[in-house]
Amino acid sequence: MSNYSTDIETAELGENGLSKKAGWITVYHVNQYTGEYQSASMEYLMLGVGLPAHSYPDKPELPPAGQALRRTVDGKSWEFLPDYRGQTVYSTETRQEQTVTQFGELPDNVTLLKPQTEFDVWNGKKWVTDTQAQQAAESRAAQQEAQQALTSRLTVANTRIQPLQDAVDLDMATETERAQLVAWKKYRVLLNRLDISKAAAINWPEPPDAEKAGINARG
Structure with a gap:
């Protein structure tokens, strides 16, 4: 038997989330405030060491265009959410426009539909001009x-x-x-x-x- 090996040692995690075998592992990092996926990296775990903060070992499926990827609130899985960031929405109360800066469902009081006149009012589904x-x-x-x-x-x-x-x-x-x-x-x-x-x-x-x-x- 050879005294050498070209295999990369792979870490194994126990049920407690700590390494029960030292080695390398791919981890997936999220934003600590929003839970949005940010990047992946290879980390070397010593025996009995856990993953870096805000990181997870399971590889996420990438979302389709128009959706964001984040960790669920309970931290157990990945989920997709609507992503309207950069788009313009309009207040259904004041018609004032604003640019979306956060992913997720839109608030109930905004719409992507643009009012056509300053006399438009929202009827719950579309803008209607108050003639x-x-x-x-x-x-x-x-x-x-x-x-x-x-x-x-x-x-x-x-x-x-x-x-x-x-x-x-x-x-x-x-x-x-x-x-x-x-x-x-x-x-x-x-x-x-x-x-x-x-x-x-x-x-x-x-x-x-x-x-x-x-x-x-x-x-």
Whole structure:
């Protein structure tokens, strides 16, 4: 019998998890906090020595794409869990988006489905647009735009009226200036009679000398 051997001594573990035979063993390491599989290595165990912390002797089956591999909570086996890390999810309550950073099932209050409008609400299965809220918001926006347009027109009218009124008050106005003053005042009256709440149906009055006034008569 030869005094030499080319075989690698393989460690054997007892039921207590300690080596009952010294030698080499392949161990599989996991993250100490999440239990996710990290790597494998060869370790030499002396007689009566256990495995390194957070390591296991049984080889795991690799998971398919889209799933993560981790040790079960009781440490007795391996398991697959959904892995959405890096993907964007949306809160079903606020529509706010966030990037998934942990593996596992998604919380009940998020979805991978992207809302299409700021008025979408989650019905438990999909996003549904709240058309009433959308129409109300569009109406408010139209009213704000109409109010801004009205303010702009009134500013132009007031700017035109003031010097004409000064000329009339000082008895320095020409007939043309008197006529212009009346026209601009009528225009201002018509502007102040407009119902801004009906923004979609506003019929803007034509300003006197619209081209020189710098006003788009169509609104």
